[in-house]
Amino acid sequence: MSLTAILPGRLGFGTAPLGNMFRAIPEEEVQATLEAAWDQGIRYYDTAPFYGAGLAEARLGTLLSAKPRDSYVLSTKVGRVILDEVESGDRELGEKGGLFEHGRPNRMLDEWTAEATERSINDSLKRLGVDRLDIVWVHDIAQDFHGDLWLQKFEEARTGAFRVLARLRDEGVIKAWGLGVNRTEPIELTLALDEPRPDGFLLAGRYTLLDHEHALQRLLPIAQEQNVSMVVGGPYSSGVLAGGSHFEYQQAPPEIVERVEKIKALADRYGISIKAAALQFSLAHPVAAAAIPGATRPSRIAxxxxxxxxxxxxxxxxELRALGLVSPAAPLPGGA
Structure with missing residues (x-):
């Protein structure tokens, strides 16, 4: 089923920050933010076991388990199995080291086999307190976490998670599946397969005002041709396009800060917010079905x-295009 037929609107909520990404967030602040999202009409929520070693799922479950199950759309991810035992020392997270250092200390297994996929789904349902999922993404089988071993991880997922999720979709247990990654290459490989066929993908950070050229050249034409939709993760590039200081989950480098300042100066001149420009740009591509910014404060939802x-x-x-601040090939809102 296409994502556009499943998703209830163009704006969802990404729960990575609720796994204590970058900082320890008080429980009352988390629940106030989730309640604000619900009150503002947000009905699509995305999460993952990886976010704080199950913390984000459990926190989201506090809200959603009390709501009618047919009133919202829920996606989570497979690829990390959360164990009861506590892990000592720093986690090995490739380029994302320290990302969830304030999350739960539970040990996580990186595994995309059929058995691990089914276990991961069952564990997620328990943490979320729900009886079913709508969309399941295969999480992080890409270079940023696995370096030169990423193709090995991809193959494990292809013969394991992909087949399990395709079967669950065909049986009507879930509505759709795809990849949830920070790089385009795993999705390109998946779309080149004869089977299994994904319904869509969640691409984080690769279709934003600051980083979109590669996706435009390589991935999105193929996705459009195959009628496969995209959920845009990280439309604010880890926060730097929304007044924050992070880009790609790290402190933004000087060249990125300079580019953001140029975009913001232009936005100020037209009396618009840079946040609006960033969000609407990410949604302007025909493949984009929804965007899922994250938040940890209620005011951010409004x-x-x-x-x-x-x-x-x-x-x-x-003018943004004339200044070279956006690709000549990028579709712009309103056909500009």
């Missing part, structure tokens, strides 16, 4: 809803 609905003059987009 900002996201306002950013989605803000009117941006066509002249802003025309």
């Amino acid at each position: 900002e996201d809803v306002a950013a989605l609905n803000e009117t941006i003059p066509a002249e802003f987009w025309t």
Whole structure:
């Protein structure tokens, strides 16, 4: 089933920050943020066992388990099995070292076999307190976590997780499956397979105002041709496009800060928010079905809803392109 037929709107909620990404977030702040998202009409929620070693799923479950199951769409991911035992020392997370150092200390197994996939889904259902999932993404089988071993991980997923999820979809247990990654290459490989066929993909950080050229050249034309939709993760590039200081989960380098300042100066001149420009750009591609910014403060949800609905003059987009701040090939809102 296509993602556009499943998703209830163009704006969802990404729960990675609720796994204590970057900082330890008080429980009351988390629940106030989730309640704000619900009150603002958000009905698509994405999570993963990886986010704080199950912490984000458990926190999201506090909200969703009390809501009618047919009133929202829920996605989570497979690839990490959370164990009861505590892990000592630093986790090995490739380029993302220290990302969830404030999360739960439980040991995580990276495994995409059929058995691990089914176990992961069952564990997620328990943490979330729900009886079913709508979408399941195969998580992080890419270079940023596994370096030169990523193709080995991909093959494990192809013969394990892919087949399990395709079967569950065909049986009607889930509505859709795909990949949830921070790189385009695993999705390109998947779309080149004869089977199994994904319904969509969650691409984080690779279709934003700051980073979109590669996806435009390599991935999105294939996805459009195959009628496979994209959920845009990280539309604010880890926060730097929304007033934060992180890019790619690290402190933003000077060249990125400079680029953001140029975009913001143009946005200020047109009296619009850079957040609105970032969100609406990510959703302008025909393949984009929804975007899922994350938040840890209730006020951010209202900002996201306002950013989605803000009117941006066509002249802003025309000038953004003329200044070389966006690819000539990128579809722009309103056909600018």
